[in-house]
Amino acid sequence: MREFELGRAVPRTEDFRLLRGRGRYTDDIALPRQAYLHVLRSPHAAARLRSLETKAAAGAPGVLAVLTGPDAEADGLGTFSSVVQRRRPDGSANFVPPYRVLALDRVHHVGEPVLAIIAESLAAAKDAAELVDIDWEILQSVTETAEAPAAAATVWDEVPDNICFVHEIGNKAAVDAAFARAKHVVREQFRISRVAVNPMEGRTALGVYDEHEDRYVLYAGVQGVHRTRAELAGTIFKMPASRLRVISPDVGGGFGMKGSAFPELALVLWAARKVARPVKWAAERGESFIADHHARDNLSDVALALDERGKFLALRVNTIANLGAFLASMGVHVATNNLGGLAGPYTTPHIHVTVTGVFSNTNPTCPYRGAGRPEASYCIERIIDIAARQAGFEPAELRRRNMIPPTALPYRTGLVFTYDSGAFEKTLDMALELADWRGVAARRAAAAARGKLYGAGLASVIEIAGGPADLPLEEAVEIRFDPTGHAAVLAGTHSHGQGHETMYRQFAAHALGLAPEHVQVFYGDTDLVFHGRGTFGSRSASVGGAAFLGAAQKIIDKGRLIAAHLLEASALDVEFAEGRFTVTGTDRSVELVEVAKAAFVPQRMPRDLELGLDARAVVTPPGPTFPNGCHVCEVEIDPETGVAGIVRYAVVDDVGKVVNPLLLKGQIHGGVAQGAGQALCEALIYDHGSGQLLTGSFMDYCMPRATDLPMLAVASNEVPAKTNPLGIKGAGEAGTVGALPAVMNAINDALLPLGIRHFDMPATPERLWRAIRAVETKKAPPP
């Protein structure tokens, strides 16, 4: 079992099937008689449906049913809920738009589902869609974040100013006072672009209605099957949750977006009942761009006050967050719940933040790797770099001066969070060493000699995981032995690329001394797993690990009684270690696997014990964790073409106890790729007047590619978390949280000699070229 112990670089047990084409993703499941669902979507950003004529489509060859918004109303289908509530300035609760499965009489963004056609084949459904006749009254729309408040266009009549909520936290008076006495005040506006999540597996759903059981089954890649079940059964269909089984098989990437509930999930179930056949829907890529929830998209005014020695006195942030036309399940959460990261690993005593959440005629925004954390880190890390330049400090040194010393932990920051652990300055030092920060000047000079602009940027970041801060969400694990002595681990978390099958096997080796081949891991099925929150917010290792230990302890406790009986000893004298129960001080022992087998044999069991060996635990951690780290990025820009490239990248992370360095580094790589992608090239752009999405394909939307990413240097500074028994902090989002600011700080550092104070993402060749030309034109003497 040693080779599967925690901390070992264990190869993934899932790869053998995935590499032979034996994964099973939702679209790989084909059921007999399955029909196909096609969604007709709004071509307009804002419009009223004057009339809707579906007769011809309903009569077209192969068509089984045409479903509309009024049909959904008639069948009593509910509207999707928004989990987090905030308030309007007048104290009233924020407006929650009626987020229906199909539009009723008005559409609010391009891509909004209008009607569903179910047919024998996808081609037949699409052909029939051509026969639908809709008379639209096109309305004014607004898509730009900055313009949404007080725009001429109103997304919802109920909210004339398009302001969903205004959320204020921190001590405004203290911040104002600190700014008044500050030696340096630095101010800038930052824009975080809107991005498409774009998992390579587009959203797909297969709905089944079983008349015999009067029960539904949904196959769909989702991040938490129980949450999806609760929302669909409870909120949309208003039926007992036990009448819906949700199965999430292999999932081709989730990144937060597949945690949302979506109309199509409800549509396939509703349609399956209507046509009495399994119904499948699979997003085409162009459809994903206009039908998925988008992410990020905010605009922040950030001001930092410093004293003469560079000590941060106060931070003030005013953000407008674009929520889209509807509220995604966790849309308000993203905009308001992860603001604590603005404090960074620093001692800034006073912080005040105002977030104005606005509606616009765009897709709802949802959690995407980081979910507010990269946005927060970007604001603080970018403004620190600008402050360093303006006030004359070296960027690393300015950070160091303000870092929370290890002796001050646990540390209550100026905003929401209390950090339990960390060694921030050491992590910074390790990163500077790993990156050879001292060598930057020489590399810059060498690049300049080749006519290139060279920039180095760093970011010391920290984020919450396994939250929320006030009351972390619980997680559940069940361990069930079978009569052959093998264990099933049934987890409430969900793996969609993270490698949890391997992780839980490592937990089983660690806590129960079980060999990996003695453990089968299950997740993603509400009929198998009794409870779970799912996988999001970098929580699965820490909270799933705590739940595993909880269940494992119960197994050991009962196993000890059985072992004592088998060994004819007192349970008090039986100890458990490395998979074996031993009578203390003797060589008499029995393996857990043997105990498990005995648990099913009445003759071998104590009379007063229930047969079988299984246990479940639902564990709520006492507090969240705070993964943190330092990223150092170096870029080169060709001033002639505007092409920027990352040439070096180093990360030192503190994700607490490392379960498996291979899995960990994979997560860091992936996170950095997504952060770097947004910084360098990704952006969803809407046409200003029409509200049409202009970047709706892989041709127009730039995804990070193999050629964009250098080999990463990654090292860990393991400081165990104090809020869970394994000391794990979480790693899923850390890469993105650091990469967004580190890459943009590097780009801005490269542009500094040109006199550019701040350049917003994305650093595409075109935008860089324009920015460089603009300053050159300004500097050039008049002809």
Added chain:
Amino acid sequence: MADAIELNVNGKTYRLSVPPETPLLYVLRNDLELNGAKFGCGLGQCGACTVLVGSQAVRSCAYPVDAAQDKPITTIEGLGSPERLHPLQQAFIDEQAVQCGYCINGMVMTAAALLLRDPHPDDSAIRQELATNLCRCGAHTRILRAIARAGGETAQ
């Protein structure tokens, strides 16, 4: 109209009646139940659907089934066997290059064609070959390393 199409996939011969312009991907997935090739975009822009036709890597979502007749087709299911993985499959495991696994078919099959042409590709050749294969999990650098490793192993 549907014609009789004859395909040789992973060493087996299939006769099917499908319209000749049907993308090969749909035939593999829907008619032959070979699900290793994935639908990522349907437009030849992501690489998830890559298979070998002869020794060429083709994007099967944009490749008419008609054009694949008369040439042996290899999908990831036919690349290695459980007992004897293809060096690329083994290298992807050794480098832990897989995350969600959805893009991996395309990465492996594109690389398989590269190795047939150039058994020891250098880093820039590998990067170039994979330039238009998308991976959202950001597993790129490990994928590059895995291919380089397989190149080395093939050399022995």
